[in-house]
Structures are given as C-alpha cells and as structure tokens.
Amino acid sequence: MPTSRKLGRGVAMVGAGMSRFGAFAGKNSRDLFVEAFKEIKKSVDKELDPSLIETLYIGNFSSDQFEHQAHIAPLLADAVGLLPRPATRVEDACASGGVALRQGVMAIASGLYDVVLVGGAEKMTALNTAAVTEALATAADVPYEIPAGFTFPGFYAAMASAYMHRYGMKSKHLMNVAIKNHDNAALNPNAQFGMTIQNWMEGRIASAVKKGKPKPTWSTIWDFLHDESGNPTVAWPLRLFDCSPITDGAAAILLVAEERAHEFTDHPIHIIGSGQASDSALHGRPGLTTIPAAKIAASQAYEMAGVTRDDIRIAEVHDCFTIAEVIASEDLGFFAPGEGFKAAEDGMTARNGAKPINTSGGLKAKGHPVGASGVAQAVEVWKQMRGQAEARQVEMDIPLALTHNVGATGSTCVVHVYERRN
Amino acid sequence: MPTSRKLGRGVAMVGAGMSRFGAFAGKNSRDLFVEAFKEIKKSVDKELDPSLIETLYIGNFSSDQFEHQAHIAPLLADAVGLLPRPATRVEDACASGGVALRQGVMAIASGLYDVVLVGGAEKMTALNTAAVTEALATAADVPYEIPAGFTFPGFYAAMASAYMHRYGMKSKHLMNVAIKNHDNAALNPNAQFGMTIQNWMEGRIASAVKKGKPKPTWSTIWDFLHDESGNPTVAWPLRLFDCSPITDGAAAILLVAEERAHEFTDHPIHIIGSGQASDSALHGRPGLTTIPAAKIAASQAYEMAGVTRDDIRIAEVHDCFTIAEVIASEDLGFFAPGEGFKAAEDGMTARNGAKPINTSGGLKAKGHPVGASGVAQAVEVWKQMRGQAEARQVEMDIPLALTHNVGATGSTCVVHVYERRN
Numbered sequence: 001m002p003t004s005r006k007l008g009r010g011v012a013m014v015g016a017g018m019s020r021f022g023a024f025a026g027k028n029s030r031d032l033f034v035e036a037f038k039e040i041k042k043s044v045d046k047e048l049d050p051s052l053i054e055t056l057y058i059g060n061f062s063s064d065q066f067e068h069q070a071h072i073a074p075l076l077a078d079a080v081g082l083l084p085r086p087a088t089r090v091e092d093a094c095a096s097g098g099v100a101l102r103q104g105v106m107a108i109a110s111g112l113y114d115v116v117l118v119g120g121a122e123k124m125t126a127l128n129t130a131a132v133t134e135a136l137a138t139a140a141d142v143p144y145e146i147p148a149g150f151t152f153p154g155f156y157a158a159m160a161s162a163y164m165h166r167y168g169m170k171s172k173h174l175m176n177v178a179i180k181n182h183d184n185a186a187l188n189p190n191a192q193f194g195m196t197i198q199n200w201m202e203g204r205i206a207s208a209v210k211k212g213k214p215k216p217t218w219s220t221i222w223d224f225l226h227d228e229s230g231n232p233t234v235a236w237p238l239r240l241f242d243c244s245p246i247t248d249g250a251a252a253i254l255l256v257a258e259e260r261a262h263e264f265t266d267h268p269i270h271i272i273g274s275g276q277a278s279d280s281a282l283h284g285r286p287g288l289t290t291i292p293a294a295k296i297a298a299s300q301a302y303e304m305a306g307v308t309r310d311d312i313r314i315a316e317v318h319d320c321f322t323i324a325e326v327i328a329s330e331d332l333g334f335f336a337p338g339e340g341f342k343a344a345e346d347g348m349t350a351r352n353g354a355k356p357i358n359t360s361g362g363l364k365a366k367g368h369p370v371g372a373s374g375v376a377q378a379v380e381v382w383k384q385m386r387g388q389a390e391a392r393q394v395e396m397d398i399p400l401a402l403t404h405n406v407g408a409t410g411s412t413c414v415v416h417v418y419e420r421r422n
Numbered sequence: 423m424p425t426s427r428k429l430g431r432g433v434a435m436v437g438a439g440m441s442r443f444g445a446f447a448g449k450n451s452r453d454l455f456v457e458a459f460k461e462i463k464k465s466v467d468k469e470l471d472p473s474l475i476e477t478l479y480i481g482n483f484s485s486d487q488f489e490h491q492a493h494i495a496p497l498l499a500d501a502v503g504l505l506p507r508p509a510t511r512v513e514d515a516c517a518s519g520g521v522a523l524r525q526g527v528m529a530i531a532s533g534l535y536d537v538v539l540v541g542g543a544e545k546m547t548a549l550n551t552a553a554v555t556e557a558l559a560t561a562a563d564v565p566y567e568i569p570a571g572f573t574f575p576g577f578y579a580a581m582a583s584a585y586m587h588r589y590g591m592k593s594k595h596l597m598n599v600a601i602k603n604h605d606n607a608a609l610n611p612n613a614q615f616g617m618t619i620q621n622w623m624e625g626r627i628a629s630a631v632k633k634g635k636p637k638p639t640w641s642t643i644w645d646f647l648h649d650e651s652g653n654p655t656v657a658w659p660l661r662l663f664d665c666s667p668i669t670d671g672a673a674a675i676l677l678v679a680e681e682r683a684h685e686f687t688d689h690p691i692h693i694i695g696s697g698q699a700s701d702s703a704l705h706g707r708p709g710l711t712t713i714p715a716a717k718i719a720a721s722q723a724y725e726m727a728g729v730t731r732d733d734i735r736i737a738e739v740h741d742c743f744t745i746a747e748v749i750a751s752e753d754l755g756f757f758a759p760g761e762g763f764k765a766a767e768d769g770m771t772a773r774n775g776a777k778p779i780n781t782s783g784g785l786k787a788k789g790h791p792v793g794a795s796g797v798a799q800a801v802e803v804w805k806q807m808r809g810q811a812e813a814r815q816v817e818m819d820i821p822l823a824l825t826h827n828v829g830a831t832g833s834t835c836v837v838h839v840y841e842r843r844n
Contacts, residue, residue: 005533005534005535005536006533007532007533007534008430008431008531008532008533008534009430028565055698061492062486062492064484064486064487064557064560065486065487065492067564068560068564069560069564069565070483070484070487070513070515070560070561071513071514071515071560071561071562071829071830071833071834073513073514073700073834074514074700074701074702074703074829074833074834075563075703075833077700078700078701078702078706082700083700083701083702084699084700084701084714084715084718085699085700086698086699086700086834086836087514087700087834088512088514088521088525088698089512089513089514090510090511090512090513091492091493091495091511091512091513092493092495092496092509092510092511093492093493099510103510103525103528105532106525106528106529106532106534107528107532108532109430109531109532109533109534110429110430110527110528110529110530110531110532111427111428111429111430111531112427112429112430112528112531112696113427114427135486138486138490138491138492138493139492139493140493141497142489142490142491143450143491274534276477276508276510277506277507277508278495278496278499278500278504278505278506278507278508278509279496279500279505279506280496280500280505281496281497284500292506293506296506407493407496408493411493411496411497412493412495412496412508412509414508
C-alpha cells in the first residue's frame, strides 16, 4: 500500500475566492476565473502583489467538450495577468479541483515554489442537458459501462437503491440532505440556488397562479418533494432535488509556503493532511454502498494530519447526488455504515448540528461546475474557519475542517484536512 | 519573474519504455499504456516490484475528444494493476507528457512519494484527419484564432513564412530536418515511420508500377520532396513531410527519489533541471520566429541544473513541424537566431553531428501521439545516455541531455535536463 509520508514543508492557504455559481450566458471559463481571482485578491488580508504568484494549477474536467477549448491553463493565466508563469491543468473528472489543490500543495512542498494559485473552472451551460449528461458520462469506464445504458444519475441511483436495500433507508430520507443543503445555500450569496425548498415551492405555486394554470395543492415541502410534478423522478429512487445542477463557475485559492504566510495574512489556514486514491469504475467493485477510494484518501489525510475523524468540526463533501453525501459521511468515518441517512434525518449534519456538512449548500444547491467544485469546497472552509461565512457561519469554533472531492462514482477521491492555529 | 529554486531532493529515472507508435485499429489508450508499462518493466536493470510504485501522472491531451473517454488516469492505473494508487491526468496540449514528467519530479521532491510512474498516452486514429485537426485546434485560443480559419498546420506555416522572410531560409531547407528525422526513425523499431525518405519514395514508385499506373520520374529524394504528387503542400510553405503524423501510442518512465535509485539500477539517469513557462496564444505575441516560453523554460532548466546550453550533448525537441525543430534549436541556445536551418543543412544536428537532435526520429517520424510525446522524449534520452539505443546510438559519450516539449504554438513549453553520472 502507498505510504503516507510527510510533506517536505508546510503549506498554508492565505486567500480564497469564487465567482457566483449559476448559468451565465455570455460568460466563458475565462470570465468566471477572472471573477474568482478578483475575489481572491479581496480575501487576502494584506495587500496582494500578484507578481508574487509563481505557478498555477487548474482543475477542469472537460472544457474540450463543454466549450470546444482545451489547453485552458495558460489561457486562464493570461486572463489574470500571470504570464509567463507555468500553468498546468489537472483532470480527474469531478475531483479535478481537489486534485489540483493537491498538486499545488506538492509544488510548494517540493521546494520549487513558495506561492501557488490553485483554480478550478467549468462552463457547462452552453450545452443542453442531454449533451451535458453525455459529456459527463465520459468520466465513466466508457467501453464497459456506457453500452449498458448508464449515465451518472443511473450510477448513483444504483448506489442509492443498493443502500436502501442494505440499510432500510427510504427514498424520502434522502430529501433531508436536499432540504438541509438548500437551507444552507439560501444563506450563500454565491450559490446557484440561493433558496430553500420552501421558497422554491412557493415560487412554483406563484408562477402557476400567474400563468392561470391550476394551483398546485402542495401545502408542505414534503408534499412538493413527493409529487412527480414538483420533484420528478430522474432515475429511481433519485428525483430532481436529489441531483446537483448543471453549473458555470470558477473558484481559486492562494497557497504559500507556511513560513511566508505572514506576508499575506495573520490568520492563515494550514493544509495539514492530503490523501488521494483511485479505484476501478463502478462496474468493477464488490459493492455499491461505499466508496473505497474515499476511505483510503481519508485515512491518508487523517494520518498525515495526525488527527482523527472526531477532531473534524465541519466538512464539505461531494454531494453530486444526495446519496453521495450520505455515503461520504460514512466513508469519512463520521457515522457508522448505514447510519449516515439517520444522522441527516436527526439534524446532526445541519449547520448547527454536531457535525455540519456542506454549510456552503454543497454541490447540490451551491452548484457543481465540476472542475471548480473541489476548489470551491476549500473556499467555504476558508470562510468558515476564519469566521467570515456571514449568515451561514456555524456557531462553534473550527480549528479543524475537511474537504472530500470525488471523481465519477469514486474512481478518484481526494481528501484534505485544514487547521486554524490562531 | 518566477524564481528557479532547487528541488527539495534529487530525482532519478530508473526505467523507461514505450509502445510502438503508429495507427493501431482495435487498440485503445489502455492497451497502448499496458505495452509501455511492460517495456518499462524490462528496462529496469534489477527486478521491479510494481507494488513499490506509489502514484501515477498521466499526460494526455484529449482522450475526451479522441476516444470519448475522460478520467483516464485511474483507468490506466487499473489497466496496469496499480489501484488504489493516486492517478492524475495532466493536460497542457502537446506538452502534456513533459508537464506530467515535471509533476512526477515535484511529487518526489515534495517528500510525499519515493517511486512515481509517469506515463503519456493518446489514441488519435479512430477519428479521420479532418476531425483530428479540429480536435487539435481546441489547443489554440479558440474564440480568437479559430474563427480566423487557423488550424495547427496554418499556425506553423505562418511561423515558417515569417522565419523565411526574416532570415532568408527557403522552404527546401526545412526538408533537411525531415530527411534527418526519417533517417533516425529508420533505426528506431518503435517509430511510426521506420523508413528513410529514400525508402518511402522507392515504395511509392514500386506501388505505382504494381498498380499499373505511370511510373513517377523521381530520381532523387529532392525530386520527390519538391513534387506536389510526392510531397503535397499542406499549408504553404509546409508540405506533407514537414508535418508530424497522427499517431496512437504510449510511453512511460519510472522516477524515484535519488537515494533509492540503487534499488532499481546501477545506472540511473538523474533529472537535474526542469523549467516550464506559459505564453499567450500565437495571436497575442509580438513575433512569429521564436517561442518565448521555450527560452524561459530552458533558462530555468539550465539554471537549476547548473549547466549551459553548450554542455548539452543531445536533445529531443518538439518537431511537430520541421520549422518547430529549427526554432527550438535556436530557442534552446544551440544556434543563433536565423542559424538553426543552416545547422540542419550542415549536418550539425544529425546523429553523428556536433549537436544531435531527435535521434529517435522526433515527432516527425517516430510519431506524435500528443500526450505521450513528452514522455517518449525521456525514453529516448534514457536509451541514448545508457548506450542502449542500438543502431541509432550516437557515438559520443552523453553525460548531459535535454528534452523540449511544446504545447500548441508555445502557450506552454517545458524543458528537462538529464545527467548520467557513471
């Protein structure tokens, strides 16, 4: 098994920013990345001299397919005035952002660089939903899985139904995850869906009335979520509100060698653990109710950080579908196998629960511009750990936090642990 | 400007292998990568225990477009039995392989890993030539350059005609590069075009006779290369033999922490210099006769290695078109601006010249599976420096060598310097 060695030197996050997430006609990856970079500049406590930035790592899943534009790393470097810095794109499907972060950490630990910009960007909405679904399906094991008719909603639906069968979960339990993540996103000004499901339902009712259509009879969000016209089935047992949306967005963080953090801020966030693992695609695995690569990546990250799962106060996890959050909360060791859905039901993962998960709104409601998602997770951790998450700030002190980013159904998983020391 | 710091610890290459390059119906990236991995195992002098390999970096330009398969890094890890090792794809257009190599170097220098597999793979021939040309064009600055009608033969044709205008080169001078690289490829059993241009011409004549067509009147290869039916114009002044082919292929090298090299071989090749730089796409540059990112990357690599251009004995450079080799030989400092084409004419870059370039046959004749090319350059250096290049072995001793890998028209360039110490 791969060893979990220590990094050659410490790495700190000293800035973080993201564009708004959503559907933005007329904006491409470059425009979105420029927005994220502007936010990063605002986030650095002391004056940021961009010429100090020595290299860029960019997480991007497939600008080739979404924008007909490959080789975007130097284009993004150009867009933010960082030529001739080396600019490298990293791709591991929806884990591209988290893996780019890991490369940034290693680039500093290697001694080659002191100041590294890690970004993620994806422009997805120029294609229609069917074309996006097909592009995303290239992250599967294409010759084996696609001829069988699978796309990602189907993969995660298979995982959800296996989990239901094994642990007695009902599909309605998954809705607790969606409700919570929309509640959080309603307090996140950068979220694609900045509204609770209650807001959403009321909007649908108002719209029907306005158009002179029959007024829906939903009186609670549970009516709405159980109604095929409110929350249609995408791939049983997953309904619309179980699925993350198609999103345009970018995010960026600034990493520096630990000993230079003071030049940028008095309140850096240290990256003390990093783990990454690979696995076969879903068709080659012995079970569907856990993601083994997540367990391995988490155990590497915990070991490097010298912490346990219980030390982690908040986590941003990869909820591309609601079932993915449930499984993640178990794979990370927060809850026992089969207990994750109950923890969500009991409010343990809510913003003011014992183990808040996805305070940003998660991929589910903040949005999921795939290559940017892993970086945006670090942006949320940055804000929460420094007490800058405004209306969605968790109340407890957060000395330790975690991010968990998955590629495809878990062929890649990358986990990071963050520490605030003052 | 970015500094050129030292690596945290030394890195050595202890194995190298490649698949045959060519057009292989029925083989995908995975099949080709397995072939390269088998060759790497043979190349390691002592017994290789694959379980020692801790992580993989994969250079790949666009399996998304060529094979409708993204997220290939974990699939390649699976194919060679290396799960659950972290597997990361790196993309910087045609420099993807060289940039993957650089990530492998940094991963070891970071202290996180001791044994790293760097691979490159591309399967291009499933698409027809027009579709490949369009896919490659996504490496340009698409919104600015593609509406103007450019594809890569056009970009390099513009560079060639600017160079001709500035320095008085004639298009025939470029043919010296093609002739030399085919001469070298004829001695490389892995080359796509394992034949001299003389062989090629004779084959064309024999084929015409066999088919009962009029016998071509070419008596020398110069007749053949100047004849539109032998060597048709692709984009003036570039003709068919100025252009690298469309290729399927894979390559891989094994990197280890210097202090552990002895476990694998008594004759490691040390990677002592690494440089990378970015630039705007061609439309944004002040001139067309040089690639500024190559000069920057080379100067970083020379500085890190503590060597000068004159110390380099052989180089594998990025000859996607013949003009690219001429410009590279100047950007690397081997020849003064405007002198590179004369050096090729004078035989200085031939296998037994003063500064042999592309002894492998280069991208031009060995083939150019884009994401694999930067890694395959390191494979050639490995063989030449260790005296294992068989019929194409250069005669002089090679303590220092260099590889030069370009993305697009030079938006990315990455350069490495290699040392043999015994």
